[in-house]
Every structure is written in structure tokens, then in C-alpha cells.
Amino acid sequence: xxTLDRILSAILQQYATLMLVLVFCGVAVVGLLVIRDLExxxxxAENMYRVSVQGLLQAGELQYFAxxxxxxxxxxxTTNDSNLQVEYADQTRDADRKVTEGIAEYRxxxxxxxxxxxxxxxxxxxxxxxGIRDEVLASILEGSTKEAVSLxxxxxxxxxxxxxxxxxxxxxLYDEQASQRLANVVATSRRSALxxxxxxxxxxxxxxxxxxxxxxxxxxxxxxxxxxxxxxVASVSHELRTPLAVLNSAADNIADGLVTGKPEIQRYGxxxxxxSRQMSELVDQILLFASVxxxxxxxxxxxxSVNQILDAAQRSTQELVEGSGFVLEQRVDADLPPVVGDLxxxxxxxxxxxxxxxxxxGERKWIGLxxxxxxxxxxxxxxxRISVVDHGMGIDRSDLPHIFDPFYRSPxxxxxxxxxxxxxxxxxxxxxxxxxxxxxxxxxxxxxxxxTLHLPAAERNEVDLRSAAAQPTSLSQQ
Amino acid sequence: xxxxxxxxxxLGLAAxxxxxxARQAAEGASPDPTDPEVTIxxxxxxxxxxNSVDALSTSELRRIFLGDRSHWPNGRRITLVMREPGEPERxxxxxxxxxxxxGELKNHFLHGLFTGDILVSPKILATSIGxxxxxxxxxxAIGYVRLSDVDDTVKVLRVDELLPDDKGYRLKVELPxxx
Numbered sequence: 001x002x003t004l005d006r007i008l009s010a011i012l013q014q015y016a017t018l019m020l021v022l023v024f025c026g027v028a029v030v031g032l033l034v035i036r037d038l039e040x041x042x043x044x045a046e047n048m049y050r051v052s053v054q055g056l057l058q059a060g061e062l063q064y065f066a067x068x069x070x071x072x073x074x075x076x077x078t079t080n081d082s083n084l085q086v087e088y089a090d091q092t093r094d095a096d097r098k099v100t101e102g103i104a105e106y107r108x109x110x111x112x113x114x115x116x117x118x119x120x121x122x123x124x125x126x127x128x129x130x131g132i133r134d135e136v137l138a139s140i141l142e143g144s145t146k147e148a149v150s151l152x153x154x155x156x157x158x159x160x161x162x163x164x165x166x167x168x169x170x171x172x173l174y175d176e177q178a179s180q181r182l183a184n185v186v187a188t189s190r191r192s193a194l195x196x197x198x199x200x201x202x203x204x205x206x207x208x209x210x211x212x213x214x215x216x217x218x219x220x221x222x223x224x225x226x227x228x229x230x231x232x233v234a235s236v237s238h239e240l241r242t243p244l245a246v247l248n249s250a251a252d253n254i255a256d257g258l259v260t261g262k263p264e265i266q267r268y269g270x271x272x273x274x275x276s277r278q279m280s281e282l283v284d285q286i287l288l289f290a291s292v293x294x295x296x297x298x299x300x301x302x303x304x305s306v307n308q309i310l311d312a313a314q315r316s317t318q319e320l321v322e323g324s325g326f327v328l329e330q331r332v333d334a335d336l337p338p339v340v341g342d343l344x345x346x347x348x349x350x351x352x353x354x355x356x357x358x359x360x361x362g363e364r365k366w367i368g369l370x371x372x373x374x375x376x377x378x379x380x381x382x383x384x385r386i387s388v389v390d391h392g393m394g395i396d397r398s399d400l401p402h403i404f405d406p407f408y409r410s411p412x413x414x415x416x417x418x419x420x421x422x423x424x425x426x427x428x429x430x431x432x433x434x435x436x437x438x439x440x441x442x443x444x445x446x447x448x449x450x451x452t453l454h455l456p457a458a459e460r461n462e463v464d465l466r467s468a469a470a471q472p473t474s475l476s477q478q
Numbered sequence: 479x480x481x482x483x484x485x486x487x488x489l490g491l492a493a494x495x496x497x498x499x500a501r502q503a504a505e506g507a508s509p510d511p512t513d514p515e516v517t518i519x520x521x522x523x524x525x526x527x528x529n530s531v532d533a534l535s536t537s538e539l540r541r542i543f544l545g546d547r548s549h550w551p552n553g554r555r556i557t558l559v560m561r562e563p564g565e566p567e568r569x570x571x572x573x574x575x576x577x578x579x580x581g582e583l584k585n586h587f588l589h590g591l592f593t594g595d596i597l598v599s600p601k602i603l604a605t606s607i608g609x610x611x612x613x614x615x616x617x618x619a620i621g622y623v624r625l626s627d628v629d630d631t632v633k634v635l636r637v638d639e640l641l642p643d644d645k646g647y648r649l650k651v652e653l654p655x656x657x
Contacts, residue, residue, distance in 0.1 A: 082559075082601040086608050089615045138616045142557045143598050 023206050030199040037192040044185045051109070052178030059171040062102045066126075066163055068095035073133055073156075076140045077148060085141050092137065096130055106170065115173060122166040129159040228407035228422065235409070235421050239282050242419075243275035282421070288348065289406070289423045299342035299434065303458050306336045306371045306384055312343055313350035314369070317358075324358045325365050332371040337457035339384050341435040346453075349431040349439075352424040353388040353451045359418060360449070362392035373457070382457040383437070391448035400443065404429045428453075520625045520642035521570050521649040524610065524632040526617045529554070533636035536648065540575055542620060544586065545596035550618060558600035559612050559621030567606070567622055570651040624651055 072092035076085045103126055107119035132155040139148035250268050253259050259268050310330060321328050350369075357367045368389035376383040395403060399410040407422040425439075428451075432439040436456050443449035523539065525531060530552055534542070541547045542556060549555055561568040563580055576583055590596030601619075603609045606627040613619040614631045625642045628634055640647045 082612060083604050083608055086603065086611045086615070090611060134615075138618075141601070141612060141616045142555065142618065143601070 019210075023203070027199055027203055030195055034192050034195050034199070037188050037195070041185050041188040041192070044181050044188065048178055048181035048185065052174050052181055055106075055109075055174040056171060056178065058102060058106070059167060059174055062099055062106075062170070063164070063167045065095040065098045065102070066160075066167065068092070069099065069133060070156075070160055073137055073140075073152075076137065077145060080143075082141065089137055089141065092133065096133070099126065100130075118166065118169055118173065122163070122170065125159060125162040125166055129156070129163050132156045132159055225407075228405075231409065232407040232422055235419065236282070236286065239419055239421065240279060243279045246275045247272060285352075285421065285423055285427065289427050299345055301340055301342060303338045303340055304343055304346070305338050306332060306386070308343065309339075309341075309346050309350065309386070310369060310371060312347040313354065316347055316351050317354045320355060320358055321367065326358055326361060326367050327365060328354070328367045328369060330369045333373060336371060336373055336384055337382060339435075339455040340458045341455060345431045346435065346455075349428045349453060350386065350388065352428045353453070356424055356451075357388055357390040357392070357449075359420065360392045360413070361390040362448075364391040364448075366391055374454075376456055377438070377454070381459075384455045384457055385452050386455070387450050387452040389448065389450040394445040394447050395441070395443040395449055396445060400441065403441065404439070425451075515655055516652045517655055518650050519653055520647055521567060521574075521622050521651045522625045522628050522642045523620065523622050523635040523637060523649070524613050524628065525620050525635055526613055527631070527633050528617045529620075529633060531635065532633075533639060536575070536638055539635075539637060543571070543575060545590050545600075548597055554618035555597070557598065557616050557619040559609050559619050560600045560602055561606070561609065561622075562602055562604055566651050566653055567624060570649060571622060574649050622649075624653065 069092045072088045072095060076088035076092075079085060079088075103119070103122055107116070107123065110116045110119045132151065136148045136152045136156055139145070139151060250259075250272050254268060259265055310332065314328065314330070317328075354367060354369075361367060368387070370385075370387045370389065372385050372387075374383055374385050375381075393412075396410065396412060399412070402408045403410070404425050405422075406426040408426075409420060409422045413420070429439040432453050432455070437454045440452050440454065441449060442452075523534070529550060531550060538547075543558060545558065547556060560571070572578055572580065572583060578586070587596060587599055591599055601612060603612055603621075606623045609621040609623050610627060610629070610632055613621050620635075634641065637647065637649065642649075
């Protein structure tokens with residue numbers, strides 16, 4: 001489960017956007033496929049109507065008019081009035097013209113081999129029937145009724161039957177075509193429905209997984225934060241308990257009258273002072289962190305020279321550095337531009353970095369404090385870089401992404417029982433960012449670390465702040 | 479008394495003769511082209527387009543229309559198509575071609591049918607268009623229509639090597655002017 005949590009956390013952090021894009025692309029592709037299927041189904045339905053259904057109607061009309069030619073011809077047989085006979089002849093010719101046009105249209109639309117063959121056969125049979133029909137009609141008009149009937153029975157009826165058979169075949173082909181197209185439409189619709197259901201199901205599933213993963217990630221984050229806070233409380237308690245224990249012990253000894261003599265009293269006084277200051281610094285750090293978190297810290301921005309900042313930082317850490325037996329080597333490049341910031345905050349920032357260098361500086365007991373000028377990250381102007389370098393234990397690569405998180409302490413450091421609150425670097429970074437700069441780190445295990453405070457060089461108009469009254473600026477106004 | 483009866487009989491006969499003569503005169507009278515009440519049009523002799531005959535002389539035409547000739551050179555039976563009695567086209571044919579009266583023509587065909595010299599009596603159509611359509615439908619048919627009623631569904635014959643448009647064409651029909 002822990003592995004799953006780690007994987008989830010990594011995926012959500014690194015690939016959340018990519019996963020979202022992938023899911024969106026997947027849904028979009030399926031959506032496009034569904035739209036294509038629907039368009040295809042629509043087109044099939046249209047074709048079915050246009051070709052098959054209208055074809056069936058057309059075949060029906062052909063059958064009707066073919067029957068009309070026959071009817072009119074036979075009606076002419078029933079009268080001796082030449083005027084009526086001529087009228088019936090007109091009717092049959094009107095009907096046969098429609099059939100001829102219809103057959104020509106069918107032949108034009110025919111695509112498949114069997115359709116073409118049927119069209120040709122129908123044309124032949126129709127032409128044959130018309131030839132016989134013309135002869136029958138002529139016989140009727142001439143008055144040779146017997147001849148007309150005989151000709152119709154021997155030739156007209158069989159040829160018309162062939163035409164009827166051909167027209168029935170046309171209908172059958174159209175009907176088949178319509179059925180096939182309908183089946184295609186049904187299949188396409190079914191496929192679209194399945195795709196839609198699949199997409200919806202997949203999207204639903206992914207959404208559930210995503211929600212679960214997000215909730216779990218938040219829960220893990222909350223648990224981790226709570227854990228860190230507990231560790232912080234435990235660490236602070238320990239940090240406070242140690243000097244308190246020393247103070248108690250010293251107080252007990254003094255109260256019990258065990259401390260006599262001026263040198264001993266002085267020694268005890270020094271111990272009490274040192275421990276009190278440590279406790280005071282710890283409380284200040286906690287309060288400062290709380291105020292930063294609460295966005296209620298107020299800074300006084302003014303133009304500062306680099307030497308001002310470095311001197312203030314050295315003064316505040318001199319006792320710690322010398323007391324730990326460290327050597328602080330300062331190197332300042334020439335012609336460094338001034339910066340705008342709060343001296344007290346910047347001092348605190350460097351104090352934290354130097355304090356860490358002492359804590360984790362190892363046996364070499366050397367700290368470098370370098371100030372230089374460089375181009376700012378966005379390439380727009382210059383910046384002042386103040387680096388605190390040590391040759392101590394270094395920071396593991398896996399810890400580097402987290403060292404600026406509040407309350408975070410590397411497992412390696414905790415195992416080595418090196419005390420701390422996990423707030424120093426977090427505070428230093430926030431102060432750097434409030435000053436408009438940044439805090440970066442380069443570190444290697446067993447080689448040491450280099451923390452660099454980047455501060456933007458003051459512009460010309462900002463330098464005038466030196467002569468003007470310093471304006472207090474609340475963090476909440478940043 | 480007998481003299482009187484003879485005189486009355488003679489007067490009656492004279493009157494009858496006069497009436498006959500007057501009638502003949504009326505029938506034989508040439509149309510007056512300057513008469514504003516009638517218009518003159520050529521009468522076209524039409525046959526089916528499949529008929530190989532293109533021209534006939536007046537005498538041959540008369541033989542055909544009298545039923546004396548029963549078949550075309552291609553063996554097809556000749557079917558006569560005529561207008562109803564009283565129509566201007568029929569009157570023109572009676573006068574210019576048949577040179578008979580209505581009664582004489584009728585008697586001729588009755589006699590021919592009875593004796594078997596004529597196989598089929600002519601077909602009578604009510605309209606010029608009807609005649610044209612009949613000729614179109616029957617390969618052996620021959621008829622006559624005014625020139626303005628001819629279209630490309632039928633073929634016009636030359637009579638004495640003259641088409642209806644040509645000068646000297648004999649068959650002309652008087653048509654009343656419709657106001």
C-alpha cells in the first residue's frame with residue numbers, strides 16, 4: 001500500500017496534467033469516431049432513401065405505366081370508332097414514353113454488374129414488346145381486329161410477360177439493396193452505441209480513480225503534514241527541554257549552595273545566559289515562522305550595501321561560529337551594486353544558513369561567505385549573489401526537493417540525532433522571495449553544500465530610498 | 479285541260495333543271511380569292527414515315543383514294559383516312575381529286591365493298607390532328623391535312639412532283655376565317 005501511495009503521489013505530481021490530456025484525447029478520439037459513425041449512418045440512411053426507396057417507387061411507376069400501355073392498346077380493340085382508337089393510341093404512346101425514360105434512368109444509375117445486365121435485358125425486352133405493340137395498334141386502327149388479337153396473343157403477351165418479369169427483378173434488387181443498407185445503418189448505430197457506452201464507462205471509471213487518487217493524495221499530504229507537525233512539536237519540545245534542563249540544574253545547584261566562588265558563579269552565569277539565548281532564538285524563530293505563515297510580518301525596505309548585510313550576519317553568528325570552532329571566510333567582489341530589502345530579515349536569512357553550515361559542516365569546520373554579481377534569472381538586469389558554503393556532510397539528492405518545506409528534516413539527519421526544527425531553510429527561502437529574490441542550493445553527499453541568496457540589484461530610483469524615510473511594508477502587501 | 483297539265487309539268491321540270499344547274503354552278507364555282515370571308519391553304523397528302531413512296535401523280539392518288547389500289551409497293555395494305563363529310567378538307571378532295579359528289583363517293587365505296595373490289599372502307603376522323611396521328615400509328619395509312627397541321631411525325635408526298643408549298647400545287651382548301 002505504501003508503494004501504491006508513493007506511485008500515486010508521484011503520478012499525480014508529475015503526470016496529472018499529462019494524464020488529463022491523455023484522457024481528454026482519448027475521449028475526443030472516441031467522440032470523433034462516434035460522430036463519424038453517426039454521419040456514416042445518416043449518409044447510409046440518406047442513400048437508402050435516395051437510391052433504394054426511390055428506386056422502389058420508380059420501379060413501381062414503371063410497372064404501372066407498362067401496364068397502362070397494355071391497357072390502352074387493349075381498349076382500342078373494344079371500339080370501332082377511329083377517333084377513340086387514335087386517342088387510345090396516344091395514351092399507350094404516352095405511357096410507353098414514360099417507361100422508356102424510366103428504363104434509361106435505371107440503366108444510368110446501375111452500378112453493379114447484375115444491375116447493368118438487368119438494365120440491358122429490360123431495354124431489349126421492352127423494345128421487343130413495343131415493336132409488337134406497334135403492329136397490334138396498326139392492325140387495330142386499320143380495322144383488322146382478328147389479326148391484332150392473334151398478334152397480341154402470339155407475341156404481345158409473352159413479350160410483356162418478360163418485361164413484367166424484368167421489372168419484378170428490378171424491384172427485388174432495390175429491395176435487397178434497401179435491406180442491406182438498413183442492416184448497415186443498424187450495425188453502425190449499434191457500434192456507435194457501444195463506443196459511447198465504452199467511452200462513458202471509461203470516463204466514469206477514470207473519474208472515480210482520479211477522485212480516489214486525489215483524495216488519497218490529499219489524505220497522505222495531510223497525514224504527512226500532521227506527522228511533520230508532530231515531529232516539529234517533538235523537536236521543539238526537545239530543543240526547549242535541553243536548555244531548560246541545564247537551567248534547572250544550574251538553578252538547583254545555585255539554590256542548594258553548591259556554587260561558591262566567583263569563577264564558578266561566572267561559569268554558571270555564562271551557561272545560564274547561553275541556554276537562555278538559545279531558547280530565546282528558538283522561540284524567535286518559531287514566532288517569525290508563524291508570522292510569515294500568517295502573512296503579518298512587516299518589513300522595512302531600504303537600500304542596503306552588501307557589506308552591510310554581511311557584517312550584520314557575521315555579528316549575529318560570531319559567537320556561534322567561534323564557539324563551534326569554525327572559521328568563517330568572507331570574500332566580497334568589488335563594485336557590487338546595492339540591494340533593496342529589510343536588513344533584519346536578510347540577516348536572519350543568512351543567520352539560518354550559517355547556522356546550518358555550523359550544524360552540518362562536519363569536521364572541516366570551515367564556512368565560506370562569498371558575495372558576487374551576476375545576471376538575473378530572467379536576463380532583465382543584475383543580481384547580487386551571497387553564497388554560504390560548507391564542506392560538510394552534504395544533502396542527499398532525494399532530500400533536495402524537500403529541504404525548503406516547513407518542518408522537513410532529512411531521515412539521514414534525524415538518524416544522526418542532529419537537532420533542529422525544520423524551519424530554518426523554509427524561513428530563509430520565504431525571506432529571500434519576499435525581498436524579490438530566491439534561494440538556491442547545490443549539494444553533494446560528503447562534499448558539502450552551497451546555499452546562494454539571490455537578490456535583485458537596486459534600480460537607480462530605488463537607491464533614493466536611502467535618503468527618504470524608510471516605508472514599512474507588510475508581507476501581506478507583497 | 480290537257481294542255482294546261484303539260485304546261486305545268488313543263489314548268490316544274492324547268493324549275494327542277496334550273497335548281498340542278500344552280501347547284502352544279504355553286505359546286506363548281508371557283509373561289510374568289512378576294513372574298514374576305516375565306517382563306518386558302520394547301521392540302522398536304524401525308525403518309526407514314528416508314529412508307530417508301532415519296533411522290534404520286536394525281537391519277538395515282540385518285541386511284542388510291544378511290545380504293546382501286548389496295549397495297550403499297552412494300553406490300554403493306556393501304557388504309558385511307560378521311561375527314562368527316564362537310565369538312566372543308568373533304569370538300570376540297572371531292573372537288574379537286576375525286577370530282578364526285580358526296581353521294582357518288584358513298585355509292586362508289588358501297589359498291590366496291592359489296593363486290594369485294596375494295597377491302598376496307600376509309601377511316602373517318604373528326605379532326606385534322608386525328609388524321610395525322612392515325613397516319614403516324616398505321617404504316618400503310620394515307621390521309622390529307624391542311625399544311626399548317628403537318629409536323630415531323632408524318633411524311634408529305636409530292637403530287638405531280640410538287641410540294642404543297644410549290645407554285646402550281648393543285649390541292650387547295652378554302653378555310654373560313656374565324657373572327
